[in-house]
Amino acid sequence: xxxxxxxxxxxxxxxxxxxxxxxxxxxxxxxxxxxxxxxxxxxxxxxxxxxxxxxxxxxxxxxxxxxxxxxxxxxxxxxxxxxxxxxxxxxxxxxxxxxxxxxxxxxxxxxxxxxx
Amino acid sequence: xxxxxxxxxxxxxxxxxxxxxxxxxxxxxxxxxxxxxxxxxxxxxxxxxxxxxxxxxxxxxxxxxxxxxxxxxxxxxxxxxxxxxxxxxxxxxxxxxxxxxxxxxxxxxxxxxxxxxxxxxxxxxxxxxxxxxxxxxxxxxxxxxxxxxxxxxxxxxxxxxxxxxxxxxxxxxxxxxxxxxxxxxxxxxxxxxxxxxxxxxxxxxxxxxxxxxxxxxxxxxxxxx
Numbered sequence: 500x501x502x503x504x505x506x507x508x509x510x511x512x513x514x515x516x517x518x519x520x521x522x523x524x525x526x527x528x529x530x531x532x533x534x535x536x537x538x539x540x541x542x543x544x545x546x547x548x549x550x551x552x553x554x555x556x557x558x559x560x561x562x563x564x565x566x567x568x569x570x571x572x573x574x575x576x577x578x579x580x581x582x583x584x585x586x587x588x589x590x591x592x593x594x595x596x597x598x599x600x601x602x603x604x605x606x607x608x609x610x611x612x613x614x615x
Numbered sequence: 616x617x618x619x620x621x622x623x624x625x626x627x628x629x630x631x632x633x634x635x636x637x638x639x640x641x642x643x644x645x646x647x648x649x650x651x652x653x654x655x656x657x658x659x660x661x662x663x664x665x666x667x668x669x670x671x672x673x674x675x676x677x678x679x680x681x682x683x684x685x686x687x688x689x690x691x692x693x694x695x696x697x698x699x700x701x702x703x704x705x706x707x708x709x710x711x712x713x714x715x716x717x718x719x720x721x722x723x724x725x726x727x728x729x730x731x732x733x734x735x736x737x738x739x740x741x742x743x744x745x746x747x748x749x750x751x752x753x754x755x756x757x758x759x760x761x762x763x764x765x766x767x768x769x770x771x772x773x774x775x776x777x778x779x780x781x782x783x784x785x786x787x788x789x790x791x792x793x794x795x796x797x798x799x800x801x802x803x804x805x806x807x808x809x810x811x812x813x814x815x816x817x818x819x820x821x822x823x824x825x826x827x828x829x830x831x832x833x834x835x836x837x838x839x840x
Contacts, residue, residue: 500670523674529664530705530741534773545662545705582670592673599808600668607674614678615703 500582500594505560508583511591512556512566515608523547523607524577548612551575563595566606577606618786621650625728625764626694627719627751629657629707629743631685632802637769638732639692639798640788641831646693647791653696653726656685657747662704665805672804680804688801691794698722708746715750716757723754728764731755735834738770738779756838767833782832789829796828 527543553568553575567576579595586592590609597603607613624645628634634642634654642652659678666672672680682699689697700718702710723731734748748768755763767784788795799806 500666500673525662525674527662527664530743534740537773581668584673586673586675590675592675594666594670594674596666596668596670598668600666600670601664602666602674603664605674613675615701 500584500592502582503558503564503580503593505558505564508564508566508593509556509558511583511585512558512568512608515591515610516553516556518610519550519552521548521550521609521612522575523605523609523613524575525602525605526577527603529601566593575606577604579604580606618644618648619730619765621645622729623726624650624652625722625726625731626652626654627657627722627731627733627747628654629702629741629747630660630663630704631656631681631688632660632799632805633734633744634692634732635688635795635798635802635806638767638831639688639795640791640828641732641767641786641833642692642694643791643794643798644786644788651696652692652694653698653722653728654689654694655698655700655722657700657702657707658704658743659685659699660704660805663805665808677804681802684802684804688798691798691801693794705743707743710746712750712753715746716754719750719754720757723758723764730765730767732767732833733769735768735770735775735779735836738772738775740772752836752838756840760839763838766836766838768836769832770834779834783835784833786831786833787829788831792828 525545528541532539532541551570553570555569557567559565564580565578566580580593581595583593593606594602595604626634646652660681661678663677731751733751734744736748736752739745739748
């Protein structure tokens with residue numbers, strides 16, 4: 500993955516619009532967050548291989564970036580995106596890596612299902 | 616403490632590297648004695664957070680990296696029977712409880728272990744650790760008393776010693792310290808930062824903590840109820 504280049508990532512997001520796509524969306528503080536610091540309220544969410552179809556995608560040029568997908572009947576968004584790549588299977592993998600290289604958020608879009 | 620003789624050891628942990636931190640020295644010592652060790656690793660740590668910055672992996676490429684690291688770590692520990700059980704990281708607790716018991720039971724039925732190494736329920740912090748420990752303990756609890764293997768359980772929650780006292784088994788792994796270090800290094804995607812940190816501390820004249828390179832500590836559990 501490389502650091503976000505807004506124009507290139509916007510074009511990649513556009514290329515999946517109006518298609519049935521599978522998504523992976525994840526936010527996390529890590530399972531150990533409240534073990535290392537008992538003041539941390541540990542929350543996260545994970546969804547994988549859910550099929551959606553979006554009509555509009557937008558990346559906001561802020562640091563870290565936000566990516567929103569507008570669907571016919573709802574929304575998907577991720578906050579904190581720093582890196583992305585189009586992988587060898589044509590999947591758009593976006594992630595937010597914190598200052599120590601730990602994943603904090605991921606949003607991935609693919610025309611074929613992700614592995615289990 | 617000298618090692619108790621064992622016929623067969625079954626190690627059950629959910630993530631590649633759980634075994635290296637907690638038990639690599641003990642496993643290596645038993646392997647050096649010729650005791651067979653099977654490691655059932657439930658997931659490939661697919662949800663590991665450390666991808667580096669700049670990143671060396673993606674969410675989708677991490678599992679294969681960790682699979683290779685696990686295989687390499689097992690070589691360092693002398694484990695010849697590695698079972699990758701195909702569950703997904705961070706979902707173990709949401710699997711059907713009876714399916715989890717069946718998974719553990721099939722391993723016990725096949726291997727007839729005299730010792731199982733796993734986590735201590737209630738004191739193992741990560742939800743996958745807890746789910747793994749619950750499944751192992753429940754499976755053993757359902758066995759006829761005379762057939763039950765001993766369990767060495769790893770607990771590291773902040774309240775473990777306050778609640779449970781000191782671990783009852785302390786194994787001196789100093790003689791296989793380098794093997795343990797190599798097993799940890801094999802899980803480089805997870806441990807590189809930590810080993811770097813420790814190297815720095817050693818350079819600064821503060822030796823690595825004795826807690827995980829010289830001694831491994833377990834709660835011996837013989838379920839009687």
